Amino acid sequence: MGLFWRRKSGDEFVRLGLNEPAKPTEAPAVDTQQQRAEQVPESPSLVPPASGGAPTPIPVEKVQHQVEKPQARADSETSNPVREKPVASRSPFATSVLGLNLSMEELKAQEEALEQEFSARFRRAVAATRESLSERLDTVFAGRKQIDEELLDQLEEVLIAADIGVNTTLAVLETVRHGIARKQINDLDALKTALKSELLGILKASEREGIASETTVAESVSPYVMMIVGVNGVGKTTTIGKLAQRIKAEGNDVLICAADTFRAAASDQLAIWADRTGVPLIQQKPGTDPAAVLFDSLKAAKARGSDVLIVDTAGRLHNKSNLMAELEKMKRVAAREVDGAPHETLLVVDAVTGQNGLEQARQFLKVAGVTGIVLTKLDGTAKGGIAVAIAKELSLPIRYAGIGEKVDDLVVFDPEQYVNSLFGN
Ligand SMILES: Nc1nc2c(ncn2[C@@H]2O[C@H](COP(=O)(O)OP(=O)(O)OP(=O)(O)O)[C@@H](O)[C@H]2O)c(=O)[nH]1
Numbered sequence: 001m002g003l004f005w006r007r008k009s010g011d012e013f014v015r016l017g018l019n020e021p022a023k024p025t026e027a028p029a030v031d032t033q034q035q036r037a038e039q040v041p042e043s044p045s046l047v048p049p050a051s052g053g054a055p056t057p058i059p060v061e062k063v064q065h066q067v068e069k070p071q072a073r074a075d076s077e078t079s080n081p082v083r084e085k086p087v088a089s090r091s092p093f094a095t096s097v098l099g100l101n102l103s104m105e106e107l108k109a110q111e112e113a114l115e116q117e118f119s120a121r122f123r124r125a126v127a128a129t130r131e132s133l134s135e136r137l138d139t140v141f142a143g144r145k146q147i148d149e150e151l152l153d154q155l156e157e158v159l160i161a162a163d164i165g166v167n168t169t170l171a172v173l174e175t176v177r178h179g180i181a182r183k184q185i186n187d188l189d190a191l192k193t194a195l196k197s198e199l200l201g202i203l204k205a206s207e208r209e210g211i212a213s214e215t216t217v218a219e220s221v222s223p224y225v226m227m228i229v230g231v232n233g234v235g236k237t238t239t240i241g242k243l244a245q246r247i248k249a250e251g252n253d254v255l256i257c258a259a260d261t262f263r264a265a266a267s268d269q270l271a272i273w274a275d276r277t278g279v280p281l282i283q284q285k286p287g288t289d290p291a292a293v294l295f296d297s298l299k300a301a302k303a304r305g306s307d308v309l310i311v312d313t314a315g316r317l318h319n320k321s322n323l324m325a326e327l328e329k330m331k332r333v334a335a336r337e338v339d340g341a342p343h344e345t346l347l348v349v350d351a352v353t354g355q356n357g358l359e360q361a362r363q364f365l366k367v368a369g370v371t372g373i374v375l376t377k378l379d380g381t382a383k384g385g386i387a388v389a390i391a392k393e394l395s396l397p398i399r400y401a402g403i404g405e406k407v408d409d410l411v412v413f414d415p416e417q418y419v420n421s422l423f424g425n
């Protein structure tokens, strides 16, 4: 999976040499660890403390846990009962998201542990879908030795029940039938493998359209403008909070634009997220032209030298054509102020609404120039197969998945991880 969000190729901490081995004269490691513990709240919640313009620190518990993990493995391999020495800090900053206080090995271990944690959380989020899918597949496969038409019909029902969608299911089964006819699929195991690779193929193919990664936009482009669109209640504002937190945690300067001026509460809700994540917010009074708020935000982002501007938009207006016209106007304003902006327009789709959500999504595609999808509330459905239907029917990559309501419940959507999580390996 790699890093969450990064366009910059160089790492400042490497060039500064702050990750070089510590000199023996440095303060004892134990002290540094104690200092860290003192500086960070005792039981760090997943919601980070507001920290003004500074990068959000990683909770100390997490840092220690991640750093200790590989060492613990080494201990058991060598049966050495002696606990490893605490690691010396390389930096005057006890806690640093840029990793100024950590060595390369520690940073790598930290990143790996973080990935494992997110991967486990993602698996848990799609557990309901996995259980429902594998239970049904087991029932279909139970007591059968060979593949016949009846089995394929039942398989069709299973896939449709997981919300993979009628069109997508039919396309998948057609390929499977070809495989059977060509004697490439001879048994149930081969059938399951073919099914997995078909679903993965659909998800991968969708990455050819839109924007599949922030790295496709040149480093020199600043601010990188992300517009977040979608019908009301799908999770736009929550996703912005989560995105701001993680993009900032990777060392970027983030600014949020509250361009949902239709609902008075929308801006307040966003302000809470901005406060929680310590990311500045540009807002104006309800009823202000959203394009004007965006204009101000673009100016502010340029003046501050922000790396990323994330724009919240309304999910509901007096009528649909108003909403679409507004989005078009905002896009024009963005393009005038920053070359190529918005660089990403992410359509948020609520996984729980399944096929209905897909229908709503189509309306946005026509005007909003959507470049990718955020699939929220995957944790709240047993029909997580909708991800495949979305990729197939909208031909757009799923960039992120929402797996809960908390600030760090957002993962980069990884097709392989998704398919493996769905089929239980
Ligand atoms: N379980 C779960 N809930 C989520 C997720 N994302 C958002 N929610 C919840 O969905 C509800 C709506 O989220 P908002 O972020 O307010 O949605 P919105 O699209 O901004 O809504 P409008 O501003 O009305 O258009 C909130 O209760 C969120 O906590 C997710 O990934 N999982």
Ligand SMILES: [Mg+2]
Pocket: 236, 237, 238, 260, 266
């Ligand atoms: Mg909102």
